[in-house]
Amino acid sequence: MRATTFGQSALLLLDIIDILKLKKIPYAVIGAMAVSCYGIPRASMDADAVISLKNNTSSVDDLKKVLSASKFNVIVKRGDYSDPLTGLILIEDKYGNQVDLILGIKGMRSDAFKRIKKISFQDTEINMIGVEDFIAMKIYAGGRKDIDDAKSVIDVSNEIINYELLRELTSAYGEREISILDNLI
Numbered sequence: 788m789r790a791t792t793f794g795q796s797a798l799l800l801l802d803i804i805d806i807l808k809l810k811k812i813p814y815a816v817i818g819a820m821a822v823s824c825y826g827i828p829r830a831s832m833d834a835d836a837v838i839s840l841k842n843n844t845s846s847v848d849d850l851k852k853v854l855s856a857s858k859f860n861v862i863v864k865r866g867d868y869s870d871p872l873t874g875l876i877l878i879e880d881k882y883g884n885q886v887d888l889i890l891g892i893k894g895m896r897s898d899a900f901k902r903i904k905k906i907s908f909q910d911t912e913i914n915m916i917g918v919e920d921f922i923a924m925k926i927y928a929g930g931r932k933d934i935d936d937a938k939s940v941i942d943v944s945n946e947i948i949n950y951e952l953l954r955e956l957t958s959a960y961g962e963r964e965i966s967i968l969d970n971l972i
Contacts, residue, residue, distance in 0.1 A: 788858075789909075790884050799884040800834035801911050806853055813839045813900040815916040817889070817924065824906060825918050826940035833885040837892060837916070839900055847874065847890065854878055866890075871927065894927055894960040895920070918944055923956040926964045926971070938971050 789798035797820065807814045818835030822828075840846065847863055854861045860879040866872045874890035902917030916924070918940065925937040941948065950972065957968045 788880065790880055790882055793882045793884060794832070795882065796832060796834040796884040796886060798909070799878070799880050800836065800886050801909060801913070802857070802880075803836070803854070803878060803886050803888070804911065804913055806850075806857065807836075807838065810843070810845045810850065810853065812843055812845055812850070813914075814888075815900060815903050815914050815920075817916045817921060818887075820908075821916050821921045822936045822940060824904070824915050825921060825944045826936065827943060829936070833887055835887045835889065837889040837895070837899075839897065840890065841897065847876065850888075851876065892924060892927070895924060896956065896959060899956075918948055919953040919956050922948070922953055922968075923960060923964070926957055926967045927960040929963075929967070934967065934971070941971055 789795070789801055800816070804814065814836045816834070816836045818833075819829045819831030820834060840850075851861050851863055854876070858881070862877040864875045864877065866874050871893050872889055872891065873893065876888040876890065878886045878888065899917065899920040902920055903914040904917060905912050906915050922937045922940055925933045925940075954965070954968065957964045
């Protein structure tokens with residue numbers, strides 16, 4: 788366990804990534820860490836990643852067992868019909884650090900895991916969500932902070948964004964999201 792006190796959710800995420808890699812579960816870091824990677828550094832009390840259990844021998848229950856055996860508190864929540872998330876695994880260590888593993892986001896294309904960006908964090912290679920996927924996802928989330936995050940990433944990472952791909956990915960979420968994107972760019 789890398790974390791030694793509260794406020795180290797990013798270190799807990801590295802422990803979780805070790806498990807995901809061992810189980811060969813595709814993942815992509817999202818949330819505040821992605822904003823920091825592509826936009827403006829932003830602190831958060833938790834760390835977030837989206838995972839894919841499609842085409843994997845592991846199930847949610849298998850992953851929960853492995854995480855629990857690693858002495859983490861684990862809660863699985865399933866999204867209902869109206870929830871944009873298909874489910875969530877909340878993981879907490881003994882210090883109160885938290886990682887949210889998102890089981891899926893309605894509208895997110897499965898090929899997002901092919902567009903990840905490998906970055907180094909604390910001498911560990913991690914999979915960061917692709918910039919276009921991240922912006923589209925944040926627009927879909929639609930909260931004020933989410934839209935601010937999307938705008939800051941567009942402003943700071945403008946030269947690396949493939950706007951045709953961004954528009955295509957955003958359209959998968961709906962017409963409202965395209966309208967928001969048009970206003971941001």
